[in-house]
Amino acid sequence: MGKRDEILSLFPDGLKGRMKPVLEDVEHLNEIRLGVNRPCRIIREGCEYFLSQDGTCLTQGNNAWLTSDREIESIVNQMCSYSLYAFENELRQGFLTVQGGHRIGFAGKVILNTDGSVRNFSCIRFLNIRISHEILGMADPVLPYLFQQGELWNTLIISPPGCGKTTLLRDLIRQVSDGTDTRQGQQVSVVDERSEIAGSYQGIPQNQVGIRTDVLDACPKTEGMMLLVRSMTPQVIAVDEIGSKEDLAALQRIAVCGTGVLATMHGYSLKDVEDKLGKSKSLFGRFLLLTFKDRKRSVRIYDGEKHLLQETVL
Incomplete structure (x- = not known):
């Protein structure tokens, strides 16, 4: 199934016709955002458009398709194969990863447990469909600077949201794992807390992360890093969006074990990250x-x- 059909399959038959025109350009789409009584918004290469009733992209929202609560409900049912109970754990986290590695984020009214944690949604009113894109070879210009005598430097990727740090991390993982004619591939373990790196569907990575890569999907980073060090004896651990004191403490313990690190962090400058x-x-x-x-x-x-x-262009 191609990427266009993967996204189209998320919509019920009554809405497929409306979505087909915009999905002809699926390789350049970033997000499809829907909300009850809100215009459907299309994010394409960082620019925002509004979807009309006939599937045309508009620059203004005046004549855009306003999504109804029934339409949102039908989309959610389609995404969950009409069995919300089967996806209860995913819904509790606020997102669902589907075939192809695409991720759907949810918002609405939640039901809380007695300890204040989220048990489930009582109703879902907003959706964000994030379309998964791989850029194979994106890491080519930076790889020569990350090795010294065959050893990988512990590397931190820094950027504001939406600049491609996870995409770069994914390709670094793939290339470090696969190796080259002149560089031996390494055993990489990925803690994919939000299923954004490997885009696993039913535990199987949908993105190319390398032949020597093991993935721990939907596991908190701090616990996952130590679990993988104990269980999979990786040469390199890869994690996305570190930041908490617990994350940093786990990374320090990993370094003591002699395991390399590939990681990302939100930031706007070196000073910010320092x-x-x-x-x-x-x-x-x-x-x-x-x-x-x-x-x-x-x-x-x-x-x-x-x-x-x-300094180089990617």
Whole structure:
């Protein structure tokens, strides 16, 4: 099944015709956002459009299709194969990963447990369909700077939201895992807490993450990192969006074990990230600072002393 059909299959028959025109350009789509009594919004290459009743993309929302509560309900039922109970654990987390690695985020009214944690949704009123895209080879320009005598530097990818840090991390994982004619592939373990790296569906990665890569899906990072070190003896651990004190403490324990690290963190500058890392900044020998401006993605590569090694377009 191609990417277009994977997304189209999420919609009930009555809405497929409306979605088909916009999905002809699925490779350039980032998100489809729907909400009750809200215009359907299409995010394409970082630009926002509104979907009309006939499937045309509009620059203004005046004549856009306003999604009804019944339409949202029918979409949710279609996504969950008309069995919300079977997807209770996924719904509790607020998102669902479907075939192809695409992720649907949910919002609405929740039901709480007595301890204040989320038990489930009583009603879902907003959806965000995030379309999974791989960019094979994205890491090519940075890889030569991440190895010294065949050893991988602990590397932290930094960027604001939406600049492609998870996409870059995914391709780094793939290439470190697969290796090349001149560089032996390494055993990589991925803690994929939000199913965004491997995009696993029923535990099987939908994205290419390498032949020597094991994936722990939907597991909290802190617990998952130590579990994988104990159970899978990785040479490299990869995690997305670190930031908590517990995450950093786990990374320090991993470093003591001699396991390499590939990680990402939200940030706008090295200074911004240094403040968040504190003493843990010494764990990393390479920092990749990603930016995305005027539809151009670029990266600055720094060593552990914050010296600029290279700046290039990805």
